[in-house]
């Protein structure tokens with residue numbers, strides 16, 4: 001249904017790597033599909049297959065007005081022949097931002113609801129109301145994380161990636177971290193960088209791993225130092241870093257997830273967090289569609305593909 005493109009591993013070159021005795025590479029999942037980009041491709045693939053198997057004709061999901069997940073789900077639904085419904089947080093959200101316009105172009109029906117109601121989105125009462133309003137649907141949760149999504153993110157790492165000592169990835173809901181935790185090898189360490197403010201994510205991840213029956217063979221680490229004020233928040237130093245990173249390596253990042261992760265990795269390299277001999281693989285989880293909306297919102301033009 002969804003056809004993946006090859007995702008290259010790019011080795012980055014910089015004098016600091018030699019000085020620290022490490023290697024840094026990046027897995028370009030952002031290139032896996034032009035519209036269903038990054039980790040969202042892996043989170044959606046088994047869900048689409050399951051929806052087909054159950055004979056569903058409609059996908060319904062939730063997200064914010066700039067959501068990568070909404071953007072990806074709208075495109076995936078269109079290409080797999082599903083009707084799609086996006087329940088969007090905020091009745092006053094901008095329905096003409098680039099993410100929303102793309103979703104509409106893909107045929108997604110958008111339903112804007114107030115933040116209070118949005119918080120109830122997982123209650124049976126609310127889901128029942130949605131069924132009355134839209135008819136039967138296959139539900140994909142906010143951010144796309146469920147058991148089948150994790151089965152998908154378990155497929156991100158391939159044998160050839162087992163030569164790396166450290167795998168670095170951004171954390172939102174943690175579905176991608178969970179899949180990677182399940183697939184890393186004994187000699188590997190997975191370092192997650194939370195894009196949300198707070199330590200709660202550490203317990204949240206433990207709960208999720210237990211819930212999905214995942215016991216990692218490798219080492220797990222969650223870093224909560226690089227949220228830049230919280231989800232969707234940023235500081236000038238993050239933007240400066242992303243622009244520098246693009247100039248240096250010709251790779252665009254997004255300000256919500258991959259920019260914070262790469263900033264974190266760069267800082268940890270500086271602090272000798274990675275021992276000499278480390279081979280580090282950063283996962284580029286995509287999210288570049290958001291850079292257009294970011295420009296509209298902030299006036300800051302970020303590099304894109």
Ligand SMILES: *Cc1c(COP(=O)(O)O)cnc(C)c1O
Pocket residue numbers: 038039040068069143145170171172173174175176177254257258285286287288
């Ligand atoms: C959704 C997203 C994430 C977070 O993935 P989770 O599985 O929710 O942790 C990370 N990076 C990008 C670019 C994303 O779009």
